[in-house]
Amino acid sequence: MELNFFGAAECVTGSCHMLRVGDKTILLDCGLYQGRDGEGDKNQNFGFNPADIDLMILSHAHIDHSGRIPLLYESGFKGDILCTKATMELCQVMLPDSGHIQEMDVAWKNKKLKRKGLEPIEPLYSLKSAEECLKLFKSYPYNEEIKPFDGLTIVFADAGHLLGSAIIELQVEEKGEAPVKLVYSGDLGNINIPLINDPTFIECADYVIMETTYGDKVHNNFQDVLKELANIVKETFERGGNVLIPSFAVGRTQEVIYALNTYFDEDMLKNLSVVVDSPLAEKATRIFENNREYFDAEAKEMEKHDNNILSFAGLKFTHSAEESMKLNEVQKGMVIISTSGMCDAGRIKHHLKHGLWRSENSIVFVGYQAEGTLGRQILDGNKMVKIFGEDISVAASIYNLQGLSGHADRNGLINWIDHMKIKPKRIFLVHGDVDAQKSFKELLDSKDYSSVVIKSGEKYKLGEN
Structure with a gap:
């Protein structure tokens, strides 16, 4: 059982994490890098072969978590994408809109390139791919056990960040190994924000992938x-x-x-x-x-x-x-x-x-x-x-x-992890600027949690530490 990190590592956008269970490969989110996070060819290169992915689980619809799904589809991924009903419905408008933006931005850039006598460029993905990838989505309610294959049980819990946003609970069992529970926080919501429920507290986990967007800040009332x-x-x-x-x-x-x-x-x-x-x-x-x-x-x-x-x-x-x-x-x-x-x-x-x-x-x-x-x-x-x-x-x-803000602040993040009855073996910190992650890790260290600030490309064996 191996966890690989490919996105939102020492940065806020581009969420993309991979779990290997036996002969199955599962992707948690596939988001677009934005701003400085996406400099160079980060959005073009996954770091893995999309055709090798058997299953994708999407925490919520925001583009920094879902925005590269059309490119994943263009590049060979044809497995199911599991999410909540509201996430699926929001992606049905957001991903085609993103594909349209990709095409429009490139058309504008190509006009400038043509005047300079340079070769045109291609959009990251097309509107057509953004529409076609939607056929892969399958939706589920909160708190229902989903068993896509032997050895994996998934439950979506309300993350309180966006309509349909989910904390992803994964119960993993490999032959000859003790069961392991991995929890991916997705984006945790701010408390008392309009319309949306507060984030769900999770009773326990062996390992946690946790966002740290505001790990060094406290929001005003x-x-x-x-x-x-x-x-x-x-x-x-x-x-x-x-x-x-x-x-x-x-x-x-x-x-x-x-x-x-x-x-x-x-x-x-x-x-x-x-x-x-x-x-x-x-x-x-x-x-x-x-x-x-x-x-x-x-x-x-x-x-x-x-x-x-x-x-x-x-x-x-x-x-x-x-x-x-x-x-x-x-x-x-x-x-x-x-x-x-x-x-x-x-x-x-x-x-x-x-x-x-x-x-x-x-x-x-x-x-x-x-x-x-x-x-x-x-x-x-x-x-x-x-x-x-x-x-x-x-x-x-x-x-x-x-x-x-729709994100939990430093107090909200630590309150969420503190509600677990037993400390996780390891907390993997993602989705945050370096200063925010370091600050939040120091807070976790002071409370005797074992945590690590993730770097892109890092791999961890689960169940061994």
């Missing part, structure tokens, strides 16, 4: 963050500007909509103009509305008094590129929620090009910004950034509301 957001909107409008919120189309956007609807007082909401500028976000919102069984108790209670908790009078979705461009003609009094969340692609780049240099505006980050992304450059205090080849001054007010 959620209610305090909402008050801050309300104040930001009020102050920005008073000085004649707009509020731009770069947001992931799936998960964070729906949580922000719910938060605005639920926590802003009626007088403020009555005069609030909120535009979600992302066709993908609208599709994802419809999927949220059709999967209410995943909502937390608070959201279900709210539905008794409000039959559409993901909508309010001042909320609008754009559809066409023309509608999106017209938003930049509005100089004040609007909240624009747009993708992508890290500002590296999508319509938010156009809004930042038109809005970053205006001191009246505010930019509010509500999710993680990976190293090397445009969002990270802005958040790090750069006074000038390059957007579509043009230098843009950063004069808008910049805010980072970590309390709206």
